[in-house]
Amino acid sequence: MHAQGQPRGPGKLIRPMPATDDEIREKYLERAIRELNLLARDIQSCNHCPRGSLMPVLGSGHPQADIMMLKYTPQPSEVEEGVAFYGRAGSALMKSLRRLQIDPLAVYGTLFVKCPVADGSLADPACTARVAEEIAIVAPKMIVTMGDDALFALDDLDVPLGQPLAPRIGEIQQLTPQISVLHVPNIDRALDEERAKRSFWAAFRLLGDWYADLPPY
Numbered sequence: 001m002h003a004q005g006q007p008r009g010p011g012k013l014i015r016p017m018p019a020t021d022d023e024i025r026e027k028y029l030e031r032a033i034r035e036l037n038l039l040a041r042d043i044q045s046c047n048h049c050p051r052g053s054l055m056p057v058l059g060s061g062h063p064q065a066d067i068m069m070l071k072y073t074p075q076p077s078e079v080e081e082g083v084a085f086y087g088r089a090g091s092a093l094m095k096s097l098r099r100l101q102i103d104p105l106a107v108y109g110t111l112f113v114k115c116p117v118a119d120g121s122l123a124d125p126a127c128t129a130r131v132a133e134e135i136a137i138v139a140p141k142m143i144v145t146m147g148d149d150a151l152f153a154l155d156d157l158d159v160p161l162g163q164p165l166a167p168r169i170g171e172i173q174q175l176t177p178q179i180s181v182l183h184v185p186n187i188d189r190a191l192d193e194e195r196a197k198r199s200f201w202a203a204f205r206l207l208g209d210w211y212a213d214l215p216p217y
Helices: 021-045 076-081 088-099 131-138 148-156 194-204 206-212
Strands: 067-071 107-111 142-146 172-174 180-184
Touching: 021 131, 067 131, 067 148, 088 107, 107 131, 142 148, 142 206, 148 180, 180 194, 180 206, 194 206
Parallel strands: 067 107, 067 142, 142 180
Antiparallel strands: 172 180
């Protein structure tokens, strides 16, 4: 109580409410979207690779995916649309993910060679190294390398705390303390031959066991 005419003391400070988990996740998602958009613009304006008037093939999927699918070079359908894993490989992957009960929103796909060059060896090393930026932005828990060329390129990246990788099909290895790697055959070469399909599936199905054991947070 205050006597009449007596000046009041300073009012109680109103402190801002702490951010909820959902609000924090939303902020991280917004930042990831912004950083991927900036990376896409940088790639589109890059002229290091001899791609002529064709546009580069950009990554697709959730900006904060638990799983990153990683190939080395694009197929004609991907070049035509400018989107990684567009076409037959993407359709096959979606069927495989559904069969393994993996949420497609938990997946992001990208390529090392983003420019539609005639030979992947023509890609500028500085361009293929941009995958390291995508890994840093998306921060996946698992990277699925499709084909030895993708695995060797990942092994050559300067990923902080990165450990050497071996081309062992169907085996989960540790790239960093936070990121695992599952190596599988190149899906583009496993679409038209039954034995190759079975080899791909035998390795890829391990992803379902890993995803099922992923903590729900």
